[in-house]
Amino acid sequence: MSPHENVPVDPQLAELYKDLHRHPELGFAEHRTAGIVAERLRAAxxxxTTGVGRTGVVGVLRNDEGPTALLRADMDALPVEEDTGLDYASTATATDDSGTTVPVDHACGHDMHTTCLLGAADVLARDQASWAGTLLVVFQPAEELGEGAQAMVDDGLYDRFPVPDVVLGQHVAPLPAGKIAGHAGASYAGSDSLRVRLVGRGAHGSMPQASIDPIVMAAGTVLRLQTVISREIPSTATAVLTVGAVHAGDAANVIPGEAELRLNIRSYDEAVRRRILESVDRIVRGEAATAGAPDEPTITEIERFPVVVNDQAALARTLDTFAAWLGPENVLDPGAGAGSEDVGILATAAGAPLSYWLLGGTDPALFTTGDMNDPALLTVPSNHSPHYAPVLDPTLANGVTALVAATRTWLPAA
Structure with missing residues (x-):
């Protein structure tokens, strides 16, 4: 393959993508997807090995002496109702952990990740003269829960399979199709999601003096939390604290007995993260004490993602290959992103460098400059939106080619 050409892609790959898109599955429930992945890998x-980290799939292909490269794709979907109007749109539903029926959609693009890696695995298996070493393909569950990568590591990923010399992966993004972007160093934020339970004392709405109002307690807590970033974190640090949900009461004339907040913290530095968490704890407990709450509040972790750190040399090596293929003007630096990922766990556990990039997946006609300053980036549907779906052409071919090109770079033929 010339560095300036896409690899030949199986024309049936688009139909596979559409099938996976129609049949999304939530984290740790990717049974159908895992079965398709396993069948195709065996055929190649x-x-x-299936069932790694509950529903993960691992494929190993040894091809002469050489290093080991891990290529990762995540498989799970989101509890989002799709609103794209596509003829292959998802109408699937599932039962979540609370027993509620929810719509399910591949609104983050993991179906594209899975399809691209299956396509790349097939290309590399058929053209073993172009690379040498060991190819380890990891199809990971439950990325959206922040648990899948760790589950696979805890299930003996590197005891049962070769330890990689590099971890490679990509995430489809609302950039113009035909562009690839990568940032060295801290690339994606660490994320902590918390559930805060505030306990008051309920009463009739006409008798507030008999209550300890948890809604007022929650309101004070929310307002005070908004000062953490602006007044307690250095102005040179980057961090976000969002209160995304407030739940309390069911009637206009009843003061409830408790309230619940759900908040999310994004940070890039461990010291900053610890400071924010300490501040949250202090504020929550302080507001409860000020209100005279009869019980201590509780703060429970919902999920956590570590900061994703791209190895500078490893990412440069991969992006140089992409620049030779796409042209340097089509390889961008997006800066550090506020989104979160658990792919870094696979690299950290292996002691291997991470090279992780963004794959443009949006119709280029919607953009003007096509770079990171393009105003369209603020208006085109993004990941997790019910309107998000990457365009198949040329995203699918580019995604396969990127994985193949990166593999050949890290596993060069003798």
């Missing part, structure tokens, strides 16, 4: 000649 990989040694395949």
């Amino acid at each position: 000649g990989f040694d395949v």
